[in-house]
Amino acid sequence: xxxxxxxxxxxxxxxxxxxxxxxxxxxxxxxxxxxxxxxxxxxxxxxxxxxxxxxxxxxxxxxxxxxxxxxxxxxxxxxxxxxxxxxxxxxxxxxxxxxxxxxxxxxxxxxx
Amino acid sequence: xxxxxxxxxxxxxxxxxxxxxxxxxxxxxxxxxxxxxxxxxxxxxxxxxxxxxxxxxxxxxxxxxxxxxxxxxxxxxxxxxxxxxxxxxxxxxxxxxxxxxxxxxxxxxxxx
Numbered sequence: 001x002x003x004x005x006x007x008x009x010x011x012x013x014x015x016x017x018x019x020x021x022x023x024x025x026x027x028x029x030x031x032x033x034x035x036x037x038x039x040x041x042x043x044x045x046x047x048x049x050x051x052x053x054x055x056x057x058x059x060x061x062x063x064x065x066x067x068x069x070x071x072x073x074x075x076x077x078x079x080x081x082x083x084x085x086x087x088x089x090x091x092x093x094x095x096x097x098x099x100x101x102x103x104x105x106x107x108x109x110x111x112x
Numbered sequence: 113x114x115x116x117x118x119x120x121x122x123x124x125x126x127x128x129x130x131x132x133x134x135x136x137x138x139x140x141x142x143x144x145x146x147x148x149x150x151x152x153x154x155x156x157x158x159x160x161x162x163x164x165x166x167x168x169x170x171x172x173x174x175x176x177x178x179x180x181x182x183x184x185x186x187x188x189x190x191x192x193x194x195x196x197x198x199x200x201x202x203x204x205x206x207x208x209x210x211x212x213x214x215x216x217x218x219x220x221x222x223x224x
Contacts, residue, residue, distance in 0.1 A: 013145065016209065019216035020141040029132040033125070067220060089219035096215055097128065099208040104131035107201035108179060 022067055027052055027060050029097070032069065032086065036094045039073075039085035069093070134179055139164055139172050141209065144181065144198065148206045151185075151197035181205070 023029050027049060034040060034048045046057055061084060064070040069090035075081040135141050139161060146152060146160045158169055173196060176182040181202035187193040 013213070015217035015220070016145055016213040017142060018220050019212045020135075020138075022220065023132075023212070024136060024138045024141055026132075026136050029136055030129060033128055069219070092219050093212075093215050096208055096211040099211060100131045100135070100205075101125070101128040103205050103208055105127035107181070107204050108127070108130050108134065 022064070022069070025060070025063075027056065028064060029100075031057075031060055031064060032090055032093055033097050035070065035084060035086045035090065036097065039083045041081070041083060045084065064090070134176075134181070137172070137175075139168065140176060141212075143169075143172055143176060144202055144205055145209050147182065147196060147198045147202065148209065151195045153193070153195060157196065176202075 030049055031045060034045060040048070042054075042057065042061075045061075046052060046054065049057065052060075061070060061072065065072055069087055071085050071087055073083050073085065075083070142161055143157065146157060152160070154166075154169065154173075157173075158164060158166065161169065164172075173182060173184065177184055181199055183197050183199055185195050185197065187195070
């Protein structure tokens with residue numbers, strides 16, 4: 001009933017694999033979701049992401065920036081102000097995040 | 113320009129947080145994506161997920177089953193055959209996975 005390797009065609013789905021290199025890391029999806037509400041400071045993000053450490057948040061923001069999804073803007077002070085925001089590419093993920101949120105609220109009712 | 117905690121309202125977005133407890137773990141999104149093409153054996157999945165270890169795949173499949181997204185069916189043999197498939201809840205994620213794939217192919221062109 002099944003060919004030997006029915007899933008081989010999909011092993012090269014590079015786009016989805018790449019997406020989950022980014023989204024399949026703890027916090028990244030939530031950081032993008034928080035920023036979809038508008039730019040935020042480091043402290044805003046830390047407050048919104050309950051339980052994240054400063055070093056982890058800093059590392060994740062750098063990765064998201066390296067992937068072209070988040071910008072970091074330093075405004076001259078005093079006081080110096082650093083704001084994080086989504087790029088166009090980051091904003092483009094919002095419909096998918098909405099869909100994931102709707103899916104989870106219907107289909108992920110059990111505690112993980 | 114900003115209230116003290118502009119993102120507090122979203123810290124309790126339990127549905128999205130819960131979604132990323134599941135999807136924000138390496139391999140889970142890809143496992144669901146491979147199974148969206150139809151049921152598969154353990155070896156089919158291992159072949160499709162380049163680089164996953166047996167113990168990791170086994171652990172992930174158990175977690176996805178505990179979250180109600182994957183079924184494990186044992187057919188009496190010989191040879192005994194174990195097949196993995198998506199539940200309705202797992203299938204319901206497919207439109208979001210398609211959207212993530214499209215987003216990644218446009219906006220995630222750089223190597224991670």
